[in-house]
Amino acid sequence: MNGLSRVGYLYDLISSIMKTIAQYGTLKEAELLKMKLASCDIDAFIPDELIAGVAPHIFATRSGIRVQVADKDLKMSKSLWLLR
Numbered sequence: 001m002n003g004l005s006r007v008g009y010l011y012d013l014i015s016s017i018m019k020t021i022a023q024y025g026t027l028k029e030a031e032l033l034k035m036k037l038a039s040c041d042i043d044a045f046i047p048d049e050l051i052a053g054v055a056p057h058i059f060a061t062r063s064g065i066r067v068q069v070a071d072k073d074l075k076m077s078k079s080l081w082l083l084r
Helices: 003-017 027-038 049-054 056-060 071-082
Strands: 018-024 065-070
Touching: 018 027, 018 071, 027 049, 027 065, 027 071, 049 056, 065 071
Parallel strands: none
Antiparallel strands: 018 065
């Protein structure tokens, strides 16, 4: 398996394990939710973090910067997200 196919495999694996709970127009908003979840011992992942940091204009026309959590934390994290 070459490096590029390995990256694609890992991205698909993470996407199947992690569930999107929110989408934001800016990286700052996504990071705030990630920090709020971390304060409640919920690990969150922003799969679009690198692209959003380098080329934020891409997300102005897309569905937004995703914040994802593990399937086991989905219910609790959605409850916290609604309390914002």
